[in-house]
Amino acid sequence: MSTFESFDLFPTIKKALAQKGYTSPTPIQAQSIPHLMQGSDLLGIAQTGTGKTAAFSLPIIDRMAKSPLKIRPARVRALILTPTRELAAQIEDNIKYYSEGLNLKCAVIFGGVGHRKQIIQMGTGVDILVATPGRLLDLMGDGHVLFDQLEVFVLDEADRMLDMGFIHDVKKVMVKLPKKRQTLLFSATMPKDISTLAASLLKNPKRVEVTPQSTTVERIEQKILFVDRANKPLLLKDILHKNQNKSVLVFTRTKHGANRVVKHLDAAAIKSAAIHGNKSQNAREKALGDFRAQKIQVLVATDIAARGIDVSHVGLVINYDLPDDAKSYVHRIGRTARAGRKGIALSFCDGTEKNLLHDIEKLIQIKIPVQTDHEYPSDGANLQGVSTKTDSSRRFRGRKKSTPKKKRVGQKTNELTR
Ligand code: AMP
Numbered sequence: 001m002s003t004f005e006s007f008d009l010f011p012t013i014k015k016a017l018a019q020k021g022y023t024s025p026t027p028i029q030a031q032s033i034p035h036l037m038q039g040s041d042l043l044g045i046a047q048t049g050t051g052k053t054a055a056f057s058l059p060i061i062d063r064m065a066k067s068p069l070k071i072r073p074a075r076v077r078a079l080i081l082t083p084t085r086e087l088a089a090q091i092e093d094n095i096k097y098y099s100e101g102l103n104l105k106c107a108v109i110f111g112g113v114g115h116r117k118q119i120i121q122m123g124t125g126v127d128i129l130v131a132t133p134g135r136l137l138d139l140m141g142d143g144h145v146l147f148d149q150l151e152v153f154v155l156d157e158a159d160r161m162l163d164m165g166f167i168h169d170v171k172k173v174m175v176k177l178p179k180k181r182q183t184l185l186f187s188a189t190m191p192k193d194i195s196t197l198a199a200s201l202l203k204n205p206k207r208v209e210v211t212p213q214s215t216t217v218e219r220i221e222q223k224i225l226f227v228d229r230a231n232k233p234l235l236l237k238d239i240l241h242k243n244q245n246k247s248v249l250v251f252t253r254t255k256h257g258a259n260r261v262v263k264h265l266d267a268a269a270i271k272s273a274a275i276h277g278n279k280s281q282n283a284r285e286k287a288l289g290d291f292r293a294q295k296i297q298v299l300v301a302t303d304i305a306a307r308g309i310d311v312s313h314v315g316l317v318i319n320y321d322l323p324d325d326a327k328s329y330v331h332r333i334g335r336t337a338r339a340g341r342k343g344i345a346l347s348f349c350d351g352t353e354k355n356l357l358h359d360i361e362k363l364i365q366i367k368i369p370v371q372t373d374h375e376y377p378s379d380g381a382n383l384q385g386v387s388t389k390t391d392s393s394r395r396f397r398g399r400k401k402s403t404p405k406k407k408r409v410g411q412k413t414n415e416l417t418r
Helices: 012-021 028-039 053-066 084-096 117-122 132-140 156-161 165-174 192-201 213-221 229-240 255-267 281-294 326-333 351-364 379-383 392-402 411-417
Strands: 042-045 076-079 105-107 126-131 152-155 182-187 206-209 220-226 249-252 272-275 300-301 313-319 345-351
Touching: 012 053, 012 084, 028 206, 028 411, 042 053, 053 076, 053 084, 053 126, 053 152, 053 182, 076 165, 084 105, 084 281, 084 345, 105 117, 105 132, 105 392, 117 126, 117 132, 126 132, 126 379, 132 165, 156 165, 156 182, 156 192, 165 192, 182 192, 229 255, 229 313, 255 300, 255 411, 272 281, 281 300, 313 326, 326 345, 326 351, 345 351
Parallel strands: 042 182, 042 206, 076 126, 076 152, 105 126, 152 182, 220 345, 249 300, 249 313, 272 300, 313 345
Antiparallel strands: none
């Protein structure tokens, strides 16, 4: 199946897709849409970046367009549960785009903002509701969301729900859904808990698996840059200066780390903003909006906040700190190379992060090439080829004295990296 024309989608949807410049379906779309249009349940193993949002949204919109129904107050015809507010807002945006010209009611419910607007929206009932579990449960508890007209349920990013501790909330929502419905579950990985959940949730599902993690990973040019912790801000600045034409997403391990990087970049007149859990919803939306509109070159994010970031022009991802959880590495670098594009991911690794690097390489089953020709190489660069199973931190310390040429940084920078 190579074009959207070959699907029996409602003409208005095809028009919207053409306007958005989608010519051919991505593999997850090509494989899922026909099953979903026939009403099958689906187990989709795919991560963000594969086009899975359209894979589940288009058949839902098609169903609503072809069989319009009078919705009663507080009722929902299709529910999409997703872990983060960014992801929820983004899915709603996409649905609005794909359903342009149709008279569908779509709403989004997530925490961190007032209840009022969401309650008012639900007052008339909606065709499609995109929600995060916590706030949805609040509104359900007060009778603002009812599921007796529900036809389709999508559980998006199920593994992430589990990682973020939302699975209990998800289950509480699930028990309120009618038994007769079409159910879709998407997950980037299939840990045992998720396959058990899938078995309890889905009836004779079609299984569609695209982009095993390595496929996205393989499309991305990855490099490790060994650098002393104190030199990370300088190396970052240097790389950003050399990549002024690129939108760059920088990941830090902590919220404070993200703020410190922004402060440092501000001082270097590089336009950036931070996005993390301590920021208000408005601040997060502004940061994302400015980054999307390319008003700022750099967005500095922590893992949780970055989950839903879908900006197609991210040309470079920089892991300023390596993530504690190797899976986050895959999610992080997947923010570049969106929808089949190529991307670059550079990861800074200081002497304390060697074990994390080892975990990542084990997960992706790729030995990430080391870039030695940068301005602030640490002795770690000499460890290329040394098994990561050895006590590398001792080797770092042992070799330090033998490379006196390394650039040093002043007190000010040290403060920023602490
Ligand atoms: P997703 O995995 O749903 O987050 O989608 C990743 C990106 O791919 C988003 O920017 C979509 O707008 C884009 N996209 C989805 N489907 C297509 C398609 N068929 N052709 C081109 N881009 C697409």
